[in-house]
Amino acid sequence: MGIAAGPAGATPRRADRRKARTRAALVRAAQGFLAEGRTGVSIRDITDAADVGFGTFYGHFETKEQLLEEAAGAALDGYAAMLATLTEGLTDPAEVFAVSFRMAGRLQRRHPELVRVILNSGTAILLSDSGMVRHARADIAAAQAAGRFDGDDPDIALMAAGGAMLGVMQMLDANPELDAGAVADQFAVRILRMLGISADEAAALCATAPPMVPELP
Amino acid sequence: MGIAAGPAGATPRRADRRKARTRAALVRAAQGFLAEGRTGVSIRDITDAADVGFGTFYGHFETKEQLLEEAAGAALDGYAAMLATLTEGLTDPAEVFAVSFRMAGRLQRRHPELVRVILNSGTAILLSDSGMVRHARADIAAAQAAGRFDGDDPDIALMAAGGAMLGVMQMLDANPELDAGAVADQFAVRILRMLGISADEAAALCATAPPMVPELP
DNA sequence: ATTATCTATAGATCTATAGATAATGC
């Protein structure tokens, strides 16, 4: 006591940024393995891929599972951020979903590794308490209450639509030669119909030019 | 040569059956771990769970991955066998799909571990060259050619419907209190509509009494 | 006599930590 060592709690900024970079390198390396479906890698494999000393791992995470979980969550968040950018100005839920589903395929083509992390996380990701899932659920519920979508159970519609989206992304991932935009548009028409939009309107919603795919930071 | 040692290639039957039982115990133990999503277990964990000597493993499989793959495949085959039993007499593809989807939820309630193995295998299972997937694809193609379903690309419809089915099974697995039959029926109506069946007919197809869930051997 | 299974173990791999080094801030 009595020894003043600078502003309490104030950590040097450069060191902070360096630590954040190291952590990000670990997360990105882990995503690389998750994208290949390799969940059984060792901590050393990950630190080597991140080009980071082995012991450094323990300065950021306690267990390998903790890192893998953060890696999968970060991939989902990145994906959600892209979709949020694309739909932020839209008010009609049918249009929000039309855009979201049409872009899903196109995003897969631009960020296949990111999508692969999500695919390898399995369908359990649909139950994750992520902002994206919660947002989609609220949108469906509101659209059903307003009579824009039919039915009154948002969960069934959400899980069916979300599962279908994963299925189509899996299809695009496995078939690089397919026209992702065309596949996604056909797929979006079907999902909208499933949600209660008429066949004619669903087709019209998906016939307009799709928005641009935003860059990932 | 010259030394006759009984019928060539004829192995004692009892030993065969014992070996098959041991292998089945290993596969079932592996399925137990897969149902919990634990793909990182050791060979010793599996042999312990199967109540089998550690070294015995190597008499049946070369690597852990080989066993886990067979375990997941066996779960899918068991599931396919149940669905095949339920739909074998039906000729109208719309009815085949209606029954299949309606039963998916009910099968989940009767064999949750089996379904959990499939769920934890991820959406990649939709791409597996399994009899069930091939069969579903052919059914959709035939129904589209006959004008019973709309569209002309069976793969998009297959992946969307299959993914949706996984999503709903995930939902039922996570919510034991839900009425699986009611959820599956609502879900089946939506999928049929997505495939091109009119809303009225889809509702009618899913309003009849569902068949009994068969027992697993 | 043959084959499946079991037990024990050597060697490989992996995790967690301790102590040394490098980077930054004062």
Next chain:
DNA sequence: ATTATCTATAGATCTATAGATAATGC
């Protein structure tokens, strides 16, 4: 002086195999 990172390593697993035992067939 402080904090992040790195290197080295002890101890804990895990895998693969060798040799012993048990079950079955002749």
